Amino acid sequence: MTDAPHDIAAAELLTVRDFIRYGVSRFNAAGLSYGHGTTTAFDEAVFLVLETLHLPIDQLEPYLDARLTTAERRGVAEILEKRVTTRKPASYLTNKAYIQGFPFYVDERVIVPRSYIGELLFSDYFGGEEFAIVEDPPSVERVLDLCTGSGCLAILAAQVFPEAQIDAVDLSPDALEVAKRNVADHGLEDRITLFQGDLFAPLKGRKYDVILTNPPYVDAEAMNALPAEYQQEPAMALAAGEDGMDIVRRILKEASKHLTDEGGILCEFGTGREILEEDYSKLDFLWLQTANSFGEVFWLTRDQLKAAKL
Template identity: 60%
Template structure:
């Protein structure tokens, strides 16, 4: 079917959702960029393309679409199938706990467990049992910031903090700069280009946040096209996925204030990390999809002076 055929035959959002699911299933697409099924991915692509709430499909299912809207959806469904790019690259937007961020192929599509943890710990009724008091945090840093999403959330959750954000990719920092402006935090978040803590010589923080590349080489080799569409540097964590995590553990003590700590996402390397660092007291944090992908460790446990 041509685009004209599709737009003449399909008129409601329900029509396009059903059509997208059928196309996605037939093409055996892969998911994991904020969605896990063809239905969820189709719903995100359609709703975000129409600038509708991405978690509210039912009220709009039987709405008749304008001709321009039909064409846009038909083109994006075709692009999702033919290019195998993540849907967020097609709409230019991704979300963490409902907060919208601008994205393109210069950055990995944000989907960190840390975002969920920050929301659950700081929006919970009794506050966090391990993270610092948000009003007491005066300095924070986001290492491997990518699109800047976690740095933006840090600025929102820690209203008294100045936040540094570091990435090795100049392209990623350009996207991060867009998100700082989008969320009106450019006056409180400073971007730095460099390798982990290298551009931060002498600086110490109350909180280190980091979601570094942590995919091992075997997993990289098996990546489907959707994941290969993202910058390889944002995934590559070395042979076992923990090269950068080891460096972060080694270098973090020099950049932490005594009462501070580090929250770090590592993927599936818990067993390797605990065997290699038996003397460290990792606190593993549970999320909706994982029990051991993120750890918290205090400055004291790391031996920070």
């Protein structure tokens, strides 16, 4: 009987470097898809190897030539093989995702967190000296994370807005169970309140200084062509109608009612900028830039929404 690939790898490979090289080769040969926190076979292999070995995922160099124990080799070889055979995103295999260095528990009940908003929250857009959409983050009293999923943006917001009480809403009870675990893991039960319901419906007129939202925004054509990795995620966290803008339109219609006089909304919505600018020609969207995106996240104030009669 022929040994399985991971058994051969566990027997013949010795170091972290060996397993990363092997992982890259296996992933490339299998034609895997990425985008759940990594964008290349190398980054995916590094994440899986270091996370499986309980090593810091941002400190590869000190460990590259470290030899692994027999048990460690077996564990790493098995998880690399699972990535190929199951096509599950790496974060589902490790039950761990990171945004801005903060760890979050994830499983198949939630989309793997990967929002550009995480980067923006820790940028000069919030509290920067030259240009900021929120000039004084400590003065923010109430924040809403709409479509919270795993709760990651609410938890990051708690770091950026140290005095704020934060509400987080999701339609999925299963997703909120994951969010509840993450809120507890970060010790934020006294600052973050979770609500189950459809967008603003469970909030009963509450108003916020800042609304953050990374809603579903995948259009019907893209949903039908999703790679296997993305098909493992909850469809309700991705699908948003024929052009992908169904949920964003609903949010824009209701947002001004839930913003304080000086409040604003930060929304990530994918690549539908032309659609939004055509549909809402009276809105002066402020498009924010990240290291890997431009025109996929906008900021609007309550005054702008009201002026456009939204």
